[in-house]
Amino acid sequence: MKTHTTTGIIATYNQQDFIREAVVSLAVQVDEIIVVNDASTDGTRAALDELQISNLRVLHNETQCGVSATYNRAVTAATSDLLLIQGGDDRSLPGRAARQIDALNDPDVSLAYSLPTVIDSAGMELPDSLASEFHAGRELIDPLTFLFFHANYICAPAAAVRRADYLRHGGFPGGLDLLQDYALWLRLAADGRFAVIDEPVVEYRKHGKNLSREYSGLDSVKHRRLDAEQEFIRTRFLTSASSATMDRLARYARLDLGRFTALTASEKIALIQLSHRDRLMVRHGVSFLFGIAGEPDSAVRFARLGLTRDDLSRLAVQADHNNLGDVSRALGVQQAINRITAS
Numbered sequence: 579m580k581t582h583t584t585t586g587i588i589a590t591y592n593q594q595d596f597i598r599e600a601v602v603s604l605a606v607q608v609d610e611i612i613v614v615n616d617a618s619t620d621g622t623r624a625a626l627d628e629l630q631i632s633n634l635r636v637l638h639n640e641t642q643c644g645v646s647a648t649y650n651r652a653v654t655a656a657t658s659d660l661l662l663i664q665g666g667d668d669r670s671l672p673g674r675a676a677r678q679i680d681a682l683n684d685p686d687v688s689l690a691y692s693l694p695t696v697i698d699s700a701g702m703e704l705p706d707s708l709a710s711e712f713h714a715g716r717e718l719i720d721p722l723t724f725l726f727f728h729a730n731y732i733c734a735p736a737a738a739v740r741r742a743d744y745l746r747h748g749g750f751p752g753g754l755d756l757l758q759d760y761a762l763w764l765r766l767a768a769d770g771r772f773a774v775i776d777e778p779v780v781e782y783r784k785h786g787k788n789l790s791r792e793y794s795g796l797d798s799v800k801h802r803r804l805d806a807e808q809e810f811i812r813t814r815f816l817t818s819a820s821s822a823t824m825d826r827l828a829r830y831a832r833l834d835l836g837r838f839t840a841l842t843a844s845e846k847i848a849l850i851q852l853s854h855r856d857r858l859m860v861r862h863g864v865s866f867l868f869g870i871a872g873e874p875d876s877a878v879r880f881a882r883l884g885l886t887r888d889d890l891s892r893l894a895v896q897a898d899h900n901n902l903g904d905v906s907r908a909l910g911v912q913q914a915i916n917r918i919t920a921s
Contacts, residue, residue: 582679583658585741586611589648590666594621595699596783597666598629604664605631607675612652613666617642622666646750646758653744661741667783668735671695674779678738681773688770689763691737694782701781708784709733722767722823723830726812727854730760732772736780739766756800757807764815768823809858816847824850837884849883852893860897867893 586604590597590613597613605611614637615623626636637651653661660682664670681690693712696704706713714724714731724731737759747765750758766772819827821839824846828838831853838846844866851863867890870879880886 582660582682584608584610584660584662584675584679585656585658586662586664586670587649587652587656588613588664588666589616589645589652590614590618590622590626591616591642591645591648592618592620592622593666594618594625596668597622597625599669600664600666601626601629601631601634603669603671604662604674605634607670607672608662609633609658610635610656612637612655614639614648614652614655616644616648644752644755646752646754649758650749650752653741653749656741659741660738661744662738663734664780665735665783667785668694669697669701669781669783671777671779671781673777675738677775677777677779681775682738682740684771684773686770687773688743688766689732689737689739690773690775691732692775692777692779694733694736694780695778697781697783699783699785701783704784709782712782720767720826720830721772722764722826725760725764725767726815726827727830730757730763732759732763733780733782734759735782736775736778743769754807754811756804757811760808761811761815764811768819768826805856805858808856809862812854812856812859813851813862816850828853834884837882841882845883857897860893864890864893864897 584607586608588597588600588604588611590600593600601611601613610633611631612635613626615626617639623638629636635655637655639648639651643651649663660679662670662675662678677692678690681687693706694709696706696709698704711729712731712733714729739762743766744762747762749762751761754761816824825835825839827850828835828846831850833849833853838849841849848863848866851859851866854860854863867880867885870876871887871890873879876887880889
Protein backbone atom coordinates (compact mmCIF):
# COMPACT_ATOMS: atom_id res chain seq x y z
CA MET A 579 0.00 0.00 0.00
CA LYS A 580 1.33 3.42 -0.95
CA THR A 581 2.50 5.66 1.87
CA HIS A 582 0.91 9.08 1.46
CA THR A 583 2.15 12.40 2.77
CA THR A 584 -0.44 14.86 3.99
CA THR A 585 -0.85 18.62 4.14
CA GLY A 586 -3.56 20.35 6.10
CA ILE A 587 -4.65 23.58 4.41
CA ILE A 588 -6.50 26.35 6.19
CA ALA A 589 -7.67 29.70 4.82
CA THR A 590 -8.56 32.18 7.52
CA TYR A 591 -9.94 35.68 7.77
CA ASN A 592 -10.80 37.43 11.04
CA GLN A 593 -11.05 34.22 13.07
CA GLN A 594 -8.91 35.18 16.05
CA ASP A 595 -11.23 33.41 18.50
CA PHE A 596 -10.99 30.04 16.73
CA ILE A 597 -7.77 29.87 14.73
CA ARG A 598 -5.53 28.45 17.49
CA GLU A 599 -7.63 25.37 18.19
CA ALA A 600 -8.35 24.95 14.47
CA VAL A 601 -4.63 24.72 13.70
CA VAL A 602 -3.76 22.50 16.66
CA SER A 603 -6.55 20.01 15.86
CA LEU A 604 -5.15 19.39 12.38
CA ALA A 605 -1.41 19.91 12.85
CA VAL A 606 -1.01 16.82 15.05
CA GLN A 607 -2.41 14.60 12.29
CA VAL A 608 -0.55 15.74 9.15
CA ASP A 609 3.01 15.98 7.88
CA GLU A 610 2.68 19.71 7.33
CA ILE A 611 0.02 22.33 7.85
CA ILE A 612 -0.17 25.53 5.84
CA VAL A 613 -2.35 28.40 7.00
CA VAL A 614 -2.91 31.43 4.81
CA ASN A 615 -4.21 34.51 6.56
CA ASP A 616 -6.22 36.60 4.10
CA ALA A 617 -5.21 40.02 5.44
CA SER A 618 -7.24 39.72 8.63
CA THR A 619 -7.98 42.98 10.43
CA ASP A 620 -8.45 41.47 13.88
CA GLY A 621 -5.95 39.54 16.01
CA THR A 622 -5.71 36.51 13.70
CA ARG A 623 -2.20 37.36 12.48
CA ALA A 624 -0.87 37.78 15.99
CA ALA A 625 -2.50 34.54 17.12
CA LEU A 626 -0.87 32.63 14.27
CA ASP A 627 2.54 34.19 14.81
CA GLU A 628 2.45 33.11 18.45
CA LEU A 629 1.94 29.43 17.62
CA GLN A 630 5.02 27.26 18.13
CA ILE A 631 4.23 24.20 16.01
CA SER A 632 7.10 22.52 14.16
CA ASN A 633 5.20 21.49 11.03
CA LEU A 634 3.26 24.75 10.71
CA ARG A 635 3.86 27.25 7.92
CA VAL A 636 1.96 30.54 8.04
CA LEU A 637 1.58 32.80 5.00
CA HIS A 638 0.02 36.25 5.14
CA ASN A 639 -1.78 37.94 2.27
CA GLU A 640 -0.93 41.62 2.44
CA THR A 641 -4.22 42.50 0.74
CA GLN A 642 -7.45 40.53 0.92
CA CYS A 643 -7.58 38.07 -1.97
CA GLY A 644 -10.73 36.08 -1.19
CA VAL A 645 -11.25 32.51 -0.07
CA SER A 646 -10.48 30.85 -3.43
CA ALA A 647 -7.14 32.55 -3.98
CA THR A 648 -6.24 32.03 -0.34
CA TYR A 649 -6.82 28.27 -0.45
CA ASN A 650 -5.08 28.07 -3.82
CA ARG A 651 -2.02 29.77 -2.34
CA ALA A 652 -1.93 27.19 0.43
CA VAL A 653 -2.14 24.33 -2.07
CA THR A 654 0.61 25.82 -4.23
CA ALA A 655 2.87 25.97 -1.17
CA ALA A 656 2.05 22.39 -0.11
CA THR A 657 4.60 19.63 -0.67
CA SER A 658 2.47 16.56 0.16
CA ASP A 659 0.33 14.46 -2.16
CA LEU A 660 -2.89 14.56 -0.10
CA LEU A 661 -4.73 17.69 1.04
CA LEU A 662 -6.98 17.87 4.10
CA ILE A 663 -9.14 20.97 3.82
CA GLN A 664 -10.32 22.84 6.88
CA GLY A 665 -11.69 26.25 7.82
CA GLY A 666 -10.05 28.56 10.31
CA ASP A 667 -13.01 28.22 12.67
CA ASP A 668 -13.44 24.42 12.46
CA ARG A 669 -11.77 21.56 14.35
CA SER A 670 -10.53 18.27 12.95
CA LEU A 671 -11.41 15.27 15.06
CA PRO A 672 -8.85 12.62 16.12
CA GLY A 673 -8.27 9.97 13.47
CA ARG A 674 -9.33 12.19 10.59
CA ALA A 675 -6.15 11.91 8.56
CA ALA A 676 -5.83 8.14 9.00
CA ARG A 677 -9.40 7.54 7.80
CA GLN A 678 -9.06 9.78 4.77
CA ILE A 679 -5.67 8.40 3.81
CA ASP A 680 -7.17 4.90 3.91
CA ALA A 681 -10.06 5.98 1.65
CA LEU A 682 -7.77 7.69 -0.86
CA ASN A 683 -5.57 4.61 -1.10
CA ASP A 684 -8.22 3.45 -3.58
CA PRO A 685 -7.18 5.05 -6.91
CA ASP A 686 -10.82 5.18 -8.01
CA VAL A 687 -11.70 7.52 -5.13
CA SER A 688 -11.30 11.20 -6.00
CA LEU A 689 -12.64 12.69 -2.76
CA ALA A 690 -13.03 11.43 0.82
CA TYR A 691 -15.40 13.21 3.16
CA SER A 692 -17.75 12.76 6.10
CA LEU A 693 -20.76 14.41 7.59
CA PRO A 694 -19.67 17.04 10.10
CA THR A 695 -20.45 17.37 13.76
CA VAL A 696 -22.01 20.83 14.06
CA ILE A 697 -20.83 23.09 16.88
CA ASP A 698 -21.58 26.66 17.93
CA SER A 699 -19.19 29.52 18.62
CA ALA A 700 -18.51 28.11 22.10
CA GLY A 701 -17.74 24.63 20.77
CA MET A 702 -20.99 23.08 21.99
CA GLU A 703 -22.58 20.44 19.78
CA LEU A 704 -25.68 21.51 17.83
CA PRO A 705 -28.43 19.40 16.21
CA ASP A 706 -27.65 17.91 12.80
CA SER A 707 -30.76 19.65 11.47
CA LEU A 708 -28.82 22.92 11.54
CA ALA A 709 -26.59 21.54 8.79
CA SER A 710 -29.20 19.60 6.84
CA GLU A 711 -27.62 20.66 3.54
CA PHE A 712 -24.82 18.15 4.13
CA HIS A 713 -27.12 15.15 4.59
CA ALA A 714 -28.86 15.21 1.21
CA GLY A 715 -26.52 13.07 -0.86
CA ARG A 716 -25.15 10.63 1.69
CA GLU A 717 -26.73 7.48 0.25
CA LEU A 718 -26.41 8.40 -3.41
CA ILE A 719 -24.95 5.98 -5.92
CA ASP A 720 -23.71 8.75 -8.21
CA PRO A 721 -22.64 11.98 -6.49
CA LEU A 722 -22.20 13.73 -9.83
CA THR A 723 -25.88 13.68 -10.71
CA PHE A 724 -27.02 14.94 -7.33
CA LEU A 725 -24.41 17.68 -7.29
CA PHE A 726 -25.36 18.82 -10.77
CA PHE A 727 -29.14 18.46 -10.71
CA HIS A 728 -29.77 19.30 -7.06
CA ALA A 729 -27.24 20.94 -4.76
CA ASN A 730 -23.80 20.93 -3.17
CA TYR A 731 -23.89 18.59 -0.19
CA ILE A 732 -20.18 18.23 0.57
CA CYS A 733 -18.88 19.92 3.72
CA ALA A 734 -15.58 21.38 2.48
CA PRO A 735 -13.85 21.34 5.91
CA ALA A 736 -14.49 17.59 6.03
CA ALA A 737 -12.98 16.88 2.60
CA ALA A 738 -9.66 15.40 1.51
CA VAL A 739 -8.39 15.27 -2.07
CA ARG A 740 -5.22 14.58 -3.98
CA ARG A 741 -3.10 17.67 -4.54
CA ALA A 742 -2.52 16.64 -8.17
CA ASP A 743 -6.28 16.51 -8.80
CA TYR A 744 -6.84 19.86 -7.12
CA LEU A 745 -4.23 21.51 -9.32
CA ARG A 746 -5.29 19.69 -12.50
CA HIS A 747 -8.81 21.06 -12.16
CA GLY A 748 -7.64 24.58 -11.38
CA GLY A 749 -8.43 24.50 -7.67
CA PHE A 750 -11.10 26.82 -6.33
CA PRO A 751 -12.08 29.26 -9.10
CA GLY A 752 -11.67 32.94 -8.35
CA GLY A 753 -14.66 35.26 -8.46
CA LEU A 754 -16.90 32.87 -6.51
CA ASP A 755 -17.67 33.96 -2.97
CA LEU A 756 -20.02 31.19 -1.83
CA LEU A 757 -19.63 28.03 -3.92
CA GLN A 758 -15.97 27.83 -4.94
CA ASP A 759 -15.81 24.29 -3.56
CA TYR A 760 -18.89 23.20 -5.54
CA ALA A 761 -17.09 23.84 -8.83
CA LEU A 762 -14.25 21.53 -7.81
CA TRP A 763 -16.54 18.82 -6.43
CA LEU A 764 -18.36 18.56 -9.77
CA ARG A 765 -15.11 17.95 -11.61
CA LEU A 766 -13.90 15.43 -9.04
CA ALA A 767 -17.25 13.62 -9.20
CA ALA A 768 -16.83 13.27 -12.95
CA ASP A 769 -13.37 11.77 -12.33
CA GLY A 770 -14.07 9.11 -9.73
CA ARG A 771 -15.97 7.88 -6.70
CA PHE A 772 -16.58 9.79 -3.49
CA ALA A 773 -15.78 7.84 -0.32
CA VAL A 774 -17.98 8.61 2.69
CA ILE A 775 -16.27 8.19 6.05
CA ASP A 776 -18.74 6.61 8.47
CA GLU A 777 -17.83 8.83 11.43
CA PRO A 778 -17.50 12.64 11.42
CA VAL A 779 -13.93 13.79 10.84
CA VAL A 780 -14.53 17.47 11.58
CA GLU A 781 -16.46 19.76 13.87
CA TYR A 782 -18.05 22.38 11.62
CA ARG A 783 -18.74 25.63 13.37
CA LYS A 784 -22.01 27.48 12.74
CA HIS A 785 -21.90 31.13 13.65
CA GLY A 786 -22.78 34.55 12.29
CA LYS A 787 -19.60 34.96 10.24
CA ASN A 788 -19.76 31.76 8.18
CA LEU A 789 -18.90 32.43 4.57
CA SER A 790 -21.58 30.53 2.69
CA ARG A 791 -24.10 28.85 4.97
CA GLU A 792 -25.92 31.71 6.69
CA TYR A 793 -28.78 33.50 4.93
CA SER A 794 -31.38 35.89 6.22
CA GLY A 795 -34.97 35.66 5.04
CA LEU A 796 -36.48 34.06 1.96
CA ASP A 797 -34.88 36.66 -0.27
CA SER A 798 -31.47 38.18 0.33
CA VAL A 799 -28.39 39.33 -1.51
CA LYS A 800 -26.68 36.05 -0.57
CA HIS A 801 -29.57 33.95 -1.87
CA ARG A 802 -29.45 35.74 -5.20
CA ARG A 803 -25.66 35.50 -5.34
CA LEU A 804 -25.90 31.79 -4.54
CA ASP A 805 -28.33 31.22 -7.43
CA ALA A 806 -26.12 33.15 -9.82
CA GLU A 807 -23.00 31.21 -8.80
CA GLN A 808 -24.79 27.87 -9.15
CA GLU A 809 -25.94 28.76 -12.66
CA PHE A 810 -22.44 29.89 -13.66
CA ILE A 811 -20.76 26.76 -12.26
CA ARG A 812 -23.21 24.36 -13.87
CA THR A 813 -23.07 26.07 -17.25
CA ARG A 814 -19.27 26.16 -17.28
CA PHE A 815 -19.16 22.52 -16.20
CA LEU A 816 -21.38 21.49 -19.12
CA THR A 817 -19.26 23.32 -21.69
CA SER A 818 -16.16 21.34 -20.71
CA ALA A 819 -17.72 18.00 -19.74
CA SER A 820 -16.60 14.82 -21.50
CA SER A 821 -18.98 12.69 -23.56
CA ALA A 822 -19.05 10.08 -20.80
CA THR A 823 -20.01 12.71 -18.23
CA MET A 824 -22.74 14.10 -20.48
CA ASP A 825 -24.11 10.57 -20.93
CA ARG A 826 -24.24 10.12 -17.12
CA LEU A 827 -26.23 13.33 -16.81
CA ALA A 828 -28.53 12.37 -19.68
CA ARG A 829 -29.16 8.95 -18.18
CA TYR A 830 -30.16 10.53 -14.85
CA ALA A 831 -32.48 12.94 -16.71
CA ARG A 832 -34.05 9.93 -18.47
CA LEU A 833 -33.25 11.22 -21.91
CA ASP A 834 -33.19 8.91 -24.93
CA LEU A 835 -29.51 7.94 -24.97
CA GLY A 836 -29.67 6.66 -28.54
CA ARG A 837 -30.85 10.05 -29.71
CA PHE A 838 -28.64 11.95 -27.25
CA THR A 839 -25.33 10.47 -28.37
CA ALA A 840 -25.99 11.58 -31.96
CA LEU A 841 -26.44 15.25 -31.02
CA THR A 842 -23.92 18.05 -31.34
CA ALA A 843 -22.24 19.35 -28.18
CA SER A 844 -24.47 22.46 -28.06
CA GLU A 845 -27.60 20.37 -28.54
CA LYS A 846 -26.57 18.04 -25.71
CA ILE A 847 -26.00 21.00 -23.41
CA ALA A 848 -29.42 22.45 -24.27
CA LEU A 849 -31.23 19.17 -23.52
CA ILE A 850 -29.47 18.81 -20.17
CA GLN A 851 -30.39 22.40 -19.33
CA LEU A 852 -34.02 21.83 -20.29
CA SER A 853 -34.08 18.76 -18.02
CA HIS A 854 -32.82 20.66 -14.98
CA ARG A 855 -34.92 21.57 -11.95
CA ASP A 856 -33.31 25.03 -11.77
CA ARG A 857 -35.25 27.52 -13.86
CA LEU A 858 -32.09 29.51 -14.59
CA MET A 859 -30.74 26.45 -16.38
CA VAL A 860 -34.02 25.87 -18.20
CA ARG A 861 -33.92 29.46 -19.43
CA HIS A 862 -30.58 28.80 -21.14
CA GLY A 863 -32.10 25.82 -22.89
CA VAL A 864 -35.13 27.82 -23.97
CA SER A 865 -32.87 30.52 -25.41
CA PHE A 866 -31.13 27.83 -27.47
CA LEU A 867 -34.50 26.65 -28.80
CA PHE A 868 -35.46 30.20 -29.80
CA GLY A 869 -32.20 30.36 -31.70
CA ILE A 870 -32.99 27.32 -33.84
CA ALA A 871 -36.71 28.15 -34.17
CA GLY A 872 -35.90 30.80 -36.77
CA GLU A 873 -33.69 28.56 -38.90
CA PRO A 874 -34.99 27.16 -42.21
CA ASP A 875 -34.52 23.58 -41.00
CA SER A 876 -36.00 24.26 -37.53
CA ALA A 877 -38.45 21.36 -37.75
CA VAL A 878 -35.57 18.96 -38.41
CA ARG A 879 -33.50 20.45 -35.60
CA PHE A 880 -36.39 20.15 -33.14
CA ALA A 881 -36.97 16.56 -34.22
CA ARG A 882 -33.31 15.75 -33.55
CA LEU A 883 -33.91 16.92 -29.99
CA GLY A 884 -37.08 14.88 -29.65
CA LEU A 885 -39.14 18.10 -29.54
CA THR A 886 -41.49 20.09 -31.71
CA ARG A 887 -41.92 23.83 -32.10
CA ASP A 888 -45.05 23.52 -29.93
CA ASP A 889 -42.82 22.46 -27.01
CA LEU A 890 -41.19 25.89 -27.01
CA SER A 891 -44.17 27.59 -25.37
CA ARG A 892 -44.48 24.82 -22.78
CA LEU A 893 -40.81 25.08 -21.87
CA ALA A 894 -40.96 28.88 -21.76
CA VAL A 895 -43.72 28.58 -19.16
CA GLN A 896 -41.59 26.08 -17.23
CA ALA A 897 -38.69 28.56 -17.29
CA ASP A 898 -41.02 31.17 -15.70
CA HIS A 899 -38.88 34.13 -16.73
CA ASN A 900 -40.82 36.61 -14.58
CA ASN A 901 -41.19 34.21 -11.63
CA LEU A 902 -44.96 34.54 -11.96
CA GLY A 903 -45.42 31.05 -10.56
CA ASP A 904 -43.74 32.08 -7.33
CA VAL A 905 -45.83 35.24 -7.17
CA SER A 906 -49.04 33.27 -7.75
CA ARG A 907 -48.18 30.76 -5.02
CA ALA A 908 -47.32 33.56 -2.59
CA LEU A 909 -50.60 35.30 -3.31
CA GLY A 910 -52.47 32.04 -2.81
CA VAL A 911 -50.85 31.53 0.59
CA GLN A 912 -51.68 35.10 1.60
CA GLN A 913 -55.30 34.69 0.50
CA ALA A 914 -55.57 31.48 2.52
CA ILE A 915 -54.18 33.27 5.58
CA ASN A 916 -56.66 36.12 5.08
CA ARG A 917 -59.58 33.65 4.92
CA ILE A 918 -58.46 31.89 8.08
CA THR A 919 -57.99 35.18 9.87
CA ALA A 920 -61.38 36.44 8.75
CA SER A 921 -63.12 33.33 10.01
